[in-house]
Structures are given as C-alpha cells and as structure tokens.
Amino acid sequence: MDVLGDVMTVLRTGRPFAARFARDAPWSDHRAARPNGFGVQIMVRGGAVALGESGESFALGPGDVLLVPHGSPHRIADAPTTPPGPPCDGRGEPAGAVIRADDPDASHAMICLAYELAPGRTHPIIGTLPDFVHLPADPAAQPQLAAAIAMLDGELASERRGGDVLVPALLDAVLMYLLRELLGPRTAECRFGGWSAALADTAIAAALEAIHADPARQWTVASLGETAGLSRSAFSRRFAELVGQPPLAYLTSWRLTLAARLLADTDRPLASVAREVGYASEFAFAAAFKRGFGTPPGQFRKQTPACDPAAEPFRREAVPV
16 A cells, blocks of 8 residues: 555544535535544535635535545535525534435535544644645546546435445545545645655655555665665755655654554554564553653553444445534
C-alpha cells in the first residue's frame, strides 16, 4: 500500500456512511460541526450553494465535489436566499424532510459521504487541507473520478443486491481519486501545503514510500537520503521543507500512529507492538508514545474503543459533516 492508502486506512474508524438525497427546491440543510468527520458532498443533479460559518461560499453544479476535511459546520441550500432549514437529525437527514433516493423528477440530487477519523491521529496530509475544498467537475481531466461517482450514484439510487459490499468499495475509490486529484502533480504548487509537492517530488516520495513500506526498519537520515538519491544534508533540507518536519520526526510520528491503531484494535502485548513499529524495548516505546499522545500506551488502550471496519455493517445514512 502507498502513502495515501496507508494514511486513510490507519486514520479512519469503522465503515463510511453515505446517503443520496433527491428533492425539489426550495431546500436548505444545516450541518453541525463534527471534529473527527471527513465529509464529501457531491452534486449529482441541479445546483446548490454551500456556505461556511466564516463566510466561505461555493456554487456547486452537476458533478462538483465539496470536501469538508475537518467536519466544519456549514449550510447547503438550493439558493443563497433560501432561509436556513432545521438542523440535520442524527443520521444526517434534514429533520422532517421527505428524502427519496431516486426520484427522476426531483430537481436536485446530492450524494453525501462521511468518514469518521480517529481522534488524535491527524496526519499532515489531512491537516494541511483547508476547511472546505471545492473541486469543479471536469470529466475530461478526471475520467476515473467521474466514472467512480457515476457507479456510486447508481448503487445508492437503486439499492440492488450486493450494494452493502459494492458501496463501501466505491466510497473508498471516490475518496482516493479525490485525494489523487488534490495532491497530485498538477496541484503541486497549489494552496494545500507542501504535501502536494512532496508526493510529486520523486526523491522525497521515494523516501516516504520507504518509510511506509518498512516503518520498523532502523532508518537514519543518511539511509533515507540514499533511498532518495540525495546527499544527507540535501535530503534533510528538502524533506523538512516539503513535508513540514524533519525525516526522523516524521518517522517517529508515523510509527506512533501505527502503534495507536494496533493498541486500539488488537490485544497484542506492548512489547510486540513496540517491535512492530521499530522500537527495540518496551520502555523506549512507552516513553515515546507518552511524549506523542500524552498518555502511556496501556492507558491509551483502555481508553480507546476497538475498531474493526470489516465487522461493522455499511450504513446508507449520512452523518452531518
């Protein structure tokens, strides 16, 4: 698995949520803050406006995508002049509204997706994204994303047999295509921070892939620089500039993120977890973990509920993100 796949696999908890709303104007939904939520709004038919509480405004047309990486509060309506509606209920559906998954006569249709991210484990790939990211539809430049959205829309609208298996896979595909688009070479100089450039930089990307492929290896700045094909000093300088932290600091952060997932989702002894993520002794691991998470690993395990995405049924309701 590569860096993007690693990050989303480790950070997400449980299965994703999804819903398809088809309705006529006027309508207006208020979505409250959800700090650990990663939301995706996809306009399927008609148009809408998304309004953030800090004055952000985005006009959405058919095929447009709005990412809400940090679960920021916002309102989505058919028009900016439509009065705010009631807040969404516990499933993310507008309170009291009649929602139909597939109504060909409805003037508007939207897909709402949501991932729950593990608290306290934000990766800089996610952390550097702004509160809202508007990705206008461009099927010619994004054919795979457009195809994945079309297949997801068809599954959510029809609710055919096997959808509980297909839909989560399509959600993951849509998310990966979105992240590829946002962090790919075409956006290396965009506003999303150095990670776009880091993943587009052949040398730094090689070092990141090496860290993610073998986090337990006793990496040094020199060995990572050799992997990147750069001198020690040139590599260290470029890595820190693009990734936002020195190479070994990133290595430690990623190791502890992996350890946190293992502590939450398995009953493996601390010594085994320590070895898995590259620590020779349980004591050294415990000290590093406490510095990173503010609590000893044993206490963290007791306080954190286990998560087994494969054991949880997929839900077709969207949470309010």
